[in-house]
Amino acid sequence: MSAGMLTQAKAKLGERTNVRFHQGSATDLPAGDGSVDAVMMNQVAHHLEDPGDDELFDCLGQFVEEAARVLTPGGLFIINTSSRKQVTDGYWWADLIPRAVDQVRRRYPPLATIKSELNRCGFDHVRSYVPLDAVLQGRSYLNPEGPLSQRWRDGDSTWSLTTEAGHESALRRVRDHLADNTMGGYIAERETLRQSLGQTTFIAATRGQNGHA
Numbered sequence: 549m550s551a552g553m554l555t556q557a558k559a560k561l562g563e564r565t566n567v568r569f570h571q572g573s574a575t576d577l578p579a580g581d582g583s584v585d586a587v588m589m590n591q592v593a594h595h596l597e598d599p600g601d602d603e604l605f606d607c608l609g610q611f612v613e614e615a616a617r618v619l620t621p622g623g624l625f626i627i628n629t630s631s632r633k634q635v636t637d638g639y640w641w642a643d644l645i646p647r648a649v650d651q652v653r654r655r656y657p658p659l660a661t662i663k664s665e666l667n668r669c670g671f672d673h674v675r676s677y678v679p680l681d682a683v684l685q686g687r688s689y690l691n692p693e694g695p696l697s698q699r700w701r702d703g704d705s706t707w708s709l710t711t712e713a714g715h716e717s718a719l720r721r722v723r724d725h726l727a728d729n730t731m732g733g734y735i736a737e738r739e740t741l742r743q744s745l746g747q748t749t750f751i752a753a754t755r756g757q758n759g760h761a
Contacts, residue, residue: 549573575610579618586624587615591684591748593629593662594655608657609665616669619755625671627751631659638747639704640738641695644718648709662751671753678746690739692731695722 554569561567572578574589574596589611596607615625635653636642642649659676666674683689685703694700695718701707710718725731 575607575614577614577618581617582620584618584623585620586626587619588626588628590628591630593627593657594652608662609668612662612665612669612671616671616755621755621757623755625666625753625755627662628748629659629662629751630656630748631745632656634745634747634749637738637741638745640690640735640742641718642706643738644695644721645707645710645714647711647714648706651709652706659749659751666751666753670756672756674751674753677750677752679748679750680743680746682746682748683742684747690735692726692735693722695719 549571551571554571558569570578574592577587593608596611612625619625630638632653635656636649639649663674663676688694688700688703691700695707707715722731725734
């Protein structure tokens with residue numbers, strides 16, 4: 549729904565003529581019934597709404613229904629998201645801002661909920677994959693001084709949810725670790741969790757012949 553993100557995408561792709569951009573809503577996709585071969589949602593599921601832990605993710609269900617509608621039979625649907633455990637322990641710095649991370653964690657639909665919605669909407673061959681070696685912040689992810697930089701923190705919107713007190717606490721902990729040369733050990737300990745959990749999960753499914761239309 550963001551015109552700004554479409555502008556970024558166009559800038560990255562340049563003058564390619566085989567790509568078309570459409571601004572629209574995940575719950576009302578701008579495509580006809582059975583008109584596309586693949587749909588992908590990339591790290592968006594947690595932006596759909598902010599329900600409590602026990603509430604239904606209605607917007608997620610609407611999006612899965614829309615994906616089933618626009619896909620051809622046998623079309624591929626991929627959701628790239630994170631498990632709640634990955635949100636809390638897949639990032640070494642998450643331990644620095646626990647309250648903000650908990651706010652974000654609650655927004656992520658449980659993976660079981662996503663798979664249930666896919667089954668409800670007639671998708672087949674539901675499977676998942678965790679790329680253990682992939683990190684969302686790329687080369688800068690393991691920078692021990694990263695949290696001290698606004699530009700680095702802007703690489704993940706979770707940091708924007710920190711209170712002033714939480715922000716100062718996080719930066720103080722980083723400075724203390726750097727001052728007494730314990731930052732390397734701290735990051736290494738946190739990274740053992742990421743290396744077993746990963747940061748993201750890909751869930752793929754195929755639209756069945758009798759999927760929603």
